[in-house]
Amino acid sequence: MISGTNLSKSFGDVSVLEGVDITVESGEFVGLVGPNGAGKTTLLRLLNGLFEPDAGSVTLDETDIQTLSSRAVSRQVGTVPQNSSMNFAFTAEQIVEMGRTPHRSRLDWSDETDAVEAALERTEMLALRDRTIDDLSGGERQRVLLARALAQDPEVLVLDEPTANLDINHQRRVLDLVSDLVSEGRAAVAAIHDLDLAARFCDRLLVLADGEIRTCGPPEAVLTDAGIETAFETRTAVTTDPVTETPRVTAVPEGSAAGRIHVLGHGPTARRALKQCWLAGYDVTLGPAPAGDVAAELAADLGCSVVTVPAFEGPDEDTRSDVRAQCQRADAVVEVGDSATADDRPTPSVAFFDERSTRAVGDGGTARTATTGAELRSVLRDLTETA
Incomplete structure (x- = not known):
């Protein structure tokens, strides 16, 4: 379990988050949704320890994350960032192997092939293991980063737009995989722009706007016309998908007709x-x-x-x-x-x-x-x- 209590974060004079509470239980997939600039990425970086909050605290299994070393945090929290750029032309397999770093000491040169192999297989990247990151598409890079997080064997997954740059087939496969990992007892929290995907795969949604949690709960309770219009400042039509039976959100223009x-x-x-x-x-x-x-x-x-x-x-x-x-x-x-x-x-x-x-x-x-x-x-x- 990972939780944040009364989290606030500012950059200079700009307040990004103010008094945010969030809890993600083991075996739960929580989606962060909200407009651009709402503070979703900042909240994720507080949860994985990359940022230190100005106020409030993040606890990982009841331990304050700020009291843990970065290596200790990385053994328990796997992160899939939004940006998939790399400074060097590593191969896909080399990048996935980096996920084993938190589990090794400086003198530990033991073979970690099994964990890396399993991560490549679960993300369907075995055939591309020898390709350099520069030779991969944006979607393939995203799958490499997910494989790296899986290689860490974490208890918590923190994902920032995990379906960015993926086609609809691989969007489904990636979120199916995250759902499978959650069913195995992991906790997962993800920032997701696609509200339909969030409704389909997440157990709970937190709507973040202007640095505050506006509402949280099951997708069918959160994704309402009034709630979305308030958070996103746009008119929507929320209907039920006839196949998945989950909420389907369509942004529509403001109608001007009267009568x-x-x-x-x-x-x-x-x-x-x-x-x-x-x-x-x-x-x-x-x-x-x-x-x-x-x-x-x-x-x-x-x-x-x-x-x-x-x-x-x-x-x-x-x-x-x-x-x-x-x-x-x-x-x-x-x-x-x-x-x-x-x-x-x-x-x-x-x-x-x-x-x-x-x-x-x-x-x-x-x-x-x-x-x-x-x-x-x-x-x-x-x-x-x-x-």
Whole structure:
């Protein structure tokens, strides 16, 4: 276990961290997420003993890390830095062998081949062991540094952007490997920019912004639209990945549209309409939609109000009444397919939308058509401005 208590660090007059608390238990993978300049790298360097805190302390299995020698720390903490540059053209194997240095005395020239071989194999670098660091790609260099950390046989892994410069295949493989090491009882803490990867692989996330921990907890509790917008100062759409069932974060532009839109219908076409309206900035409602419908699930992820009906059942009179009320409150209605009747859409300005075309009918009943999301937004803009 490694923990930091009330950690503060400044460089000159610039405060980078202020009163940060962090604990990573054995068998736990904790991700540090936050905007650039939030202090993630500084926090990692405090945890591995490279920096000394201005205030607070770091303990490694209840021992203050500042009381330990660098060799003693390196026997217990393996670090994968963000920068993979080297001053000399060492081979990949030579760099991995450096990970055994903390375990050797000055006169110890014993063979450490087994540990080095195992580290190269686990990081899939055996075939490149004789290549110099200068001849490796950025991603291959990152895997060499991970292998060097593994060769240390540490209890704690401290990783600064371990998936930087890796393609999606090796991103997954590296984080799978870290997860495997954690399952063996190690503790791991990593700064990760990719929020989707962090949500998928980490047990807990700590959101760091302006040198402070804003929130911490399981990914599904931490990665919310409101929490991310506060920390990253950007609008996001947090949905659930249908394959991994973990949070998926998408940064979206700030919508400038004003007004309320009701999407009347369900299914993939309604989902598309809902997305276009939400991205434009409208306050969007949806329904009637069956429970579990793709449009209803997206609406729930985006925090939109939904009128649902049981799957494979039509709307009853109470449901129809709820839908009429939503339409009456809307400035415009986007109708999908034949899911509505005239009684359901009393709002004078009505937009009809499907995958083949979009018809917008204003107060006078004049039809307009659109075949793209951009055209739909244009129609809705006209309707809401005249509503």
